Structures are given as C-alpha cells and as structure tokens.
Amino acid sequence: MPEIAAHARSIPSSGIRRVFELAQDVEGAILLNVGEPVLPVAGHVLAAGARAWEADVTHYTANGGIAPLREAVAAKLARENGLRVEPERVWVTAGGMQALHQAMALTLDAGQEVLVPDPGYANFAMTARHVGAVPVPYALRAERGFRPDVADLEAVTTARTRVLVVNSPSNPLGTVLGEEDLRALLAFAARHDLWVISDEVYERFTYGVPHVSTAALDDDGRVLSVFSFSKTYALTGARVGWLVAPAGWGEVLRSAQEAVVSCVNAPAQLAALAALEGEQDVVERAREFYRGNVAAACALLEGAGVAHQRPDGAFYLWVDVSHASGGDVAAWTERFLRERRVAVAPGSAFGARGEGWVRVCAAGGRAELLEGLSRLPVP
Structure with a gap:
C-alpha cells in the first residue's frame, strides 16, 4: 500500500489534547487545560443563528x-x-485556525522555514508541518518577560526563512507586544524580506495595556492578520474567524478558499455578524471576568510562593512547576491529573522552552480555578 505523505506524518501530536483526553476518565477532575470560555454566548447571537x-x-x-x-x-x-x-481583503474562515492555515499555505513552499515563538501556540508548528514547511523556534526568554529579542531571531534565520509568526496577546504566555516591539519585528522582517503572520485572536482581552495590530504599523504590505470570533464571543464551536490579506490577493484566495472549505456555513456567519454589530457589553463583561480571575489566581500563587508570568492579555497563566516536574513536565501533568485530579497543559506542548512550566486556563469558574491552583506543589 502507498504510505501517508511524509509531511503529514511529521505533524506533531498535541500535548494539550493528550491531557484533555486523559481527563475524561478522571472523575471530578478540574479542567484548566483547554482555552474554553465558561461564559454563555449572548442571546442575540444565538437568536441570529x-x-x-x-x-x-x-x-x-x-x-x-x-x-x-x-x-x-x-x-x-x-x-x-x-x-x-x-472588505475584499477580509476573508471569512472556519475559525482562526483556518485563517492561520491559509496564511501559511499562501506564503510557504515545501521545505521553506517559518519562525515560530517558543514557547508559543502549538498549532503554529503543527500547521507549518501540515503545509510541508519547517517550523523553526525563536526563543522567548523568562528574563526578558517572554518578549522577542531580534538577536534571537537573527540567530535562527537562514536563506530558507520566508515567514515570521507574531502572537500578541500570546497564547500561552499572556504577553502583549507594544508598538516598539512590533516595529522592531517589522524592521527585522523587512531586512530579510519575510512575510509576517500576526495572530491576534485574543485582541479584545488585555489588562491595562493597549492591543496594537501589527498590520497597522506595516508600510510594506507584508503582514497577514489572523482573527477569530471564538474567544471574544465564546463562539469556539461555531468556527468563524477571518484573515486580513495583503491587497491584490483576491483571486488566489478565492481559489484557495474553494479548495479548502468553499465557504463558511451561512448560519454561523450570520451569528458572527450579530455578535459584531450588537452591543459589546458582553465582551466588556467577559474581559472584567477574566481580569478578576487572573488577579485572584496571581494572588494565590504569590501567596504560595509559586513563580508565574502575570499576563497582560489573553486568559492564561504561565506557571513554573520546575521544582516538582523533574525535567519532564508532560509526564508530571499526567501524574498530577491522576493524583490531584487537576488537568493543566504541559509547557513542553508549547515548545522546548516550555519545559518545567504549565499553562493554566483562567476562563472558567473562579472557585474551580482557585481550587485547582491550590493543589499545585509549592517550592
């Protein structure tokens, strides 16, 4: 029999999903591993669909x-x-993931390299492999507050590099890049003539700092922007996002979209339209809910002496468990689930630099969040 394509076999499995699946068999488990908002979808959005x-x-x-x-x-x-x-530059997609896939498929040939943050969203590397490209991690270091350093990017850039992925607010880190950071990244991309894919799925959830869109600073037309309705409006299962493409890409995108999904289902698009055009107080309430969860969680961790990255955006906590994980945080999260009945995402699922850390989702109920965090081992 013929074999599965080599690039398909190279797609890494998801360490986040591994814990999620194991948790289904653990009675009474507190699920803090998946980025699923607990807040309900607004009534007018459901009614439109x-x-x-x-x-x-x-x-x-x-x-x-x-x-x-x-x-x-x-x-x-x-x-x-x-x-x-x-409007012709806006392409409605089946969630932010399809927007990311289209962006990579349209900018990367087989064997070319894409720079992805480490730690960073696992699907960046998975999607790159899916289109036959090679994900190359660039370091986000704790001592720099997990902000990119152009020197680290220069160190891993080669003649095969074609794309830089930027994620702000960051999943899993919660870092928010300001104008200075983004201008430095755009200047780096211009020096090496790279496309920039800007993942801004968590744009509406920042705490005390503004969100800056990378493309708003772009004078060259090199930025492709990925957005989603999933987190902003708690529409994770509706699968509606959008890609903002450079000018003049209409024909190629029309063919690419036809080849992948043809179009997003019409009722979901109308629900998304209602979400965008309706009252935005639901988004403001969600932001304040997540802000409160983050503040309470950080206070608990600080009181326990557990090191963590306090997020400026998104709704995740990046927590250091290296004092307990023994150099294999993926195995430790499985033991922690079995023994303490709490599911957290292993940091190694987000890249090699995530070893010793875990990602905790703060988008659920506050009581469960605090109870789960209270079960973490203290130094």
Missing part, C-alpha cells in the same frame, strides 16, 4: 464570506485596530 437555520439559510455563500460580515469586519478594524482595509 437560530433564525438562519429556521429560515433555511443553508446555501453557499461567496468564498470570502457574506458581504455584510466582511463589511462589518472592515469597519471594526478601522474603528478599533487603526487598520483601514477594503
């Missing part, structure tokens, strides 16, 4: 999405992100 199904709005849409949604996204980007783009 339900009306679409009931009215049989179930036919194909344009490859790039329905015009009202693309227009609403473009208006939102101008209003909130300082990014003025024509």
Whole structure:
C-alpha cells in the first residue's frame, strides 16, 4: 500500500489534547487545560443563528464570506485596530485556525522555514508541518518577560526563512507586544524580506495595556492578520474567524478558499455578524471576568510562593512547576491529573522552552480555578 505523505506524518501530536483526553476518565477532575470560555454566548447571537437555520439559510455563500460580515469586519478594524482595509481583503474562515492555515499555505513552499515563538501556540508548528514547511523556534526568554529579542531571531534565520509568526496577546504566555516591539519585528522582517503572520485572536482581552495590530504599523504590505470570533464571543464551536490579506490577493484566495472549505456555513456567519454589530457589553463583561480571575489566581500563587508570568492579555497563566516536574513536565501533568485530579497543559506542548512550566486556563469558574491552583506543589 502507498504510505501517508511524509509531511503529514511529521505533524506533531498535541500535548494539550493528550491531557484533555486523559481527563475524561478522571472523575471530578478540574479542567484548566483547554482555552474554553465558561461564559454563555449572548442571546442575540444565538437568536441570529437560530433564525438562519429556521429560515433555511443553508446555501453557499461567496468564498470570502457574506458581504455584510466582511463589511462589518472592515469597519471594526478601522474603528478599533487603526487598520483601514477594503472588505475584499477580509476573508471569512472556519475559525482562526483556518485563517492561520491559509496564511501559511499562501506564503510557504515545501521545505521553506517559518519562525515560530517558543514557547508559543502549538498549532503554529503543527500547521507549518501540515503545509510541508519547517517550523523553526525563536526563543522567548523568562528574563526578558517572554518578549522577542531580534538577536534571537537573527540567530535562527537562514536563506530558507520566508515567514515570521507574531502572537500578541500570546497564547500561552499572556504577553502583549507594544508598538516598539512590533516595529522592531517589522524592521527585522523587512531586512530579510519575510512575510509576517500576526495572530491576534485574543485582541479584545488585555489588562491595562493597549492591543496594537501589527498590520497597522506595516508600510510594506507584508503582514497577514489572523482573527477569530471564538474567544471574544465564546463562539469556539461555531468556527468563524477571518484573515486580513495583503491587497491584490483576491483571486488566489478565492481559489484557495474553494479548495479548502468553499465557504463558511451561512448560519454561523450570520451569528458572527450579530455578535459584531450588537452591543459589546458582553465582551466588556467577559474581559472584567477574566481580569478578576487572573488577579485572584496571581494572588494565590504569590501567596504560595509559586513563580508565574502575570499576563497582560489573553486568559492564561504561565506557571513554573520546575521544582516538582523533574525535567519532564508532560509526564508530571499526567501524574498530577491522576493524583490531584487537576488537568493543566504541559509547557513542553508549547515548545522546548516550555519545559518545567504549565499553562493554566483562567476562563472558567473562579472557585474551580482557585481550587485547582491550590493543589499545585509549592517550592
């Protein structure tokens, strides 16, 4: 029999999913490992999707999405992100993950290299492998507050490098890159003539610092921006996101979208439109809920003397358990789940530099979050 393609076999498995699956068999487990908001979807968003199904709005849409949604996204980007783009540059995708996949598929040929943050979202490396490219980690160091250093990027850049991935607010670290950081990264990308893929899925959740969109600082048209409705509106299962592409990419994106999903399902697009055009107080309440969870969690960890990265954005805590994990945090998280009934994501799932750390999701109930954290071993 023929073999599975080599690039498909090279896709790494998800250490986050491994813990998630194991936790299903642990009765009473506290689940702090997956980025799933506990807050309900707003009623007007659910109603818009339900009306679409009931009215049989179930036919194909344009490859790039329905015009009202693309227009609403473009208006939102101008209003909130300082990014003025024509609606034709907005491509509605099946979640942020498909936007990321399209961005990599359109900028990377087989064997070319993409710089991905380490620690960083595991799916960056997985997606790169899926399109036949080679993910190359660049260091995010604790002593720098997990902010990128251009010197570290220069050290791993080769003649095969084609793309730089930037993630702010960061999953799993919660770091938020400011204008100075982003301008330095754009200057680096310009020196090496790289595309930049900017993952801004957690843009609406920052705490005391502004979110800056990379593309708003881009004068060269080298940035592709990835966004999602999943976290902002608790629509993780609806699978609606969007990609902001450089000008003039319409024809190639039309073909690429047709080849992958044709279009995103119409009721989900209408629900997303209602989310974007409706009252945004639900987002403000969510941000304050997560801010409160983060503050309470950090206070508990500080009181226990457990080292951690206090996040400026997203809704994760990056916690140092190296005093207990014995150099294999993936195995330790499995033992911790069995013995203490708490599921956390091993830091090694986010790159080699995540060894000794765990990611804790703070988007659930506060009582469970604090109870789970109280079971962590103290130094």
